[in-house]
């Protein structure tokens with residue numbers, strides 16, 4: 077067993093230094109309880125520092141908080157895009173006053189489907205030039221997220237996030253959880269436990285596709301459905317019943333409906349209608365007698381009936397020109413929204429992207445104008461895009477830089493197309509410094525190879541095992557090893573009281589206090605074996621800085637920025653090169669010119685801030701080509717202040733990496 081007292085004093089010290097504030101989280105009390113290995117509730121979470129990295133500011137708000145706090149934002153709202161792990165982001169939102177403030181949550185988490193999702197990244201303009209055919213070289217496979225989970229870990233992962241989401245949801249709020257056959261039954265049991273069985277409102281079956289070709293012959297029937305669980309926080313949740321509108325030609329209507337001089341109608345049984353009610357319908361010609369029979373009204377006995385067959389009430393269909401309009405309430409089988417295989421115009425290359433019509437139905441049903449909508453598995457940003465179009469406020473979160481880029485681009489475009497949009501402004505925040513994720517994953521791979529580490533995908537905390545038996549934790553390479561990182565490892569070890577193995581921590585740099593802390597920790601651990609004086613849970617740091625190890629070459633851009641006349645600036649991207657793209661394409665250096673004759677093929681987006689304050693990039697101008705075959709222009713003339721100002725140009729490549737060039741003009 078570990079020495080609890082020492083652990084406590086060490087962790088207390090660290091907490092003071094790292095300024096951790098604990099946010100209490102309520103333990104679910106509901107039933108039924110699904111159990112799994114290492115199930116534990118969240119007793120508390122800690123918020124993390126946020127860094128404002130980019131703003132899209134068509135309203136010229138100018139002032140953006142470094143940390144978004146609900147009570148400040150409420151008065152002057154801008155939408156929020158977070159780059160980070162959603163557990164950390166949700167905890168941060170709780171810390172910043174968003175508890176109970178979210179009106180609607182939609183999540184489309186990984187399905188535990190045992191495959192890596194790839195985003196196809198195509199270089200721009202190359203199809204037209206016909207240089208690179210089809211997928212072979214122009215498409216770079218960029219892992220968007222890892223979807224390989226051992227079941228227990230997936231459960232714990234989802235459990236924690238659902239608990240946090242409940243805390244953020246308003247009393248009148250609703251949550252939709254999108255899953256498929258693999259996990260829906262388990263997650264429903266969690267939702268019953270966390271949100272309460274009474275708050276289960278429905279399970280929607282969405283027909284994602286119509287089976288064709290090989291699929292239609294699948295053994296034991298093809299999978300065409302996905303499921304969306306709908307829960308509310310409590311009673312009184314917002315609900316606007318969706319109506320399905322179907323337009324039929326007159327010919328089609330003739331097959332389906334009865335007809336009289338007033339139009340097409342169908343009938344239904346009078347059920348519990350009172351005599352007075354029926355009499356009123358009778359006077360208005362809305363009662364129906366089958367077999368051309370007569371309707372008999374007996375006012376004495378207060379009965380209305382027919383000569384032959386049963387009385388019916390006529391429900392007329394609306395006519396619009398040459399069409400008959402059917403309006404039916406939507407039920408829990410949604411077959412009228414095709415998946416994106418069928419509507420490619422929306423397709424942004426994000427494998428798991430959902431159609432906007434699906435989100436439109438959900439957002440309209442469970443929120444009203446100006447309500448706050450949250451999606452913390454945002455992907456290509458479908459929820460945010462639809463929320464924006466429908467005049468809702470939104471928060472999007474994703475751990476993947478590619479998802480942030482795709483969403484940011486998508487939302488800038490919507491605001492430009494739809495000038496009257498409510499709250500068109502949004503700010504991008506990093507939580508716990510996720511900026512160098514692409515670099516990080518690559519460097520992590522290298523480190524793992526270098527030290528002979530076997531990756532353990534089933535452990536959500538540790539990254540692998542060394543051949544010599546130690547647990548391995550690779551610290552994000554975007555920051556040096558800090559006491560907070562060590563505290564997180566200690567917290568994890570505390571959850572595993574039987575763990576006595578040593579821990580190798582791999583980092584790129586370390587804070588000065590780290591060595592002293594580790595020395596003290598190692599000395600205080602109990603003996604594993606008193607004879608050879610070997611203590612358990614020893615921390616060992618491999619600092620890659622000492623080894624000059626990471627050879628990462630960032631993208632380079634040569635950008636000319638010149639003032640022309642008093643209030644204008646001329647910007648020209650003279651050259652751009654992304655060594656990562658070239659490496660991924662596996663191009664020989666000499667082949668580069670032939671394969672990619674125009675460097676703009678590698679550029680996805682160009683953003684300009686004409687009045688850069690040195691900290692927050694405000695997107696004043698953006699060149700976001702709509703089609704894959706269009707290149708960015710690369711040359712711009714923009715208005716600027718007549719006074720000296722700093723111009724910043726951000727060039728984002730097709731992998732989502734950015735280079736920023738600034739100049740005082």
Ligand SMILES: C[S@@+](CC[C@H](N)C(=O)[O-])C[C@H]1O[C@@H](n2cnc3c(N)ncnc32)[C@H](O)[C@@H]1O
Nearest residue numbers: 161162184221428429430453455456458474475
């Ligand atoms: C199924 S996709 C969502 C697709 C989205 N509905 C759309 O229409 O594009 C799931 C997303 O969750 C993100 N994700 C997975 N784990 C995450 C985590 N811990 N924190 C934040 N995002 C995460 C992935 O990067 C991925 O983009």
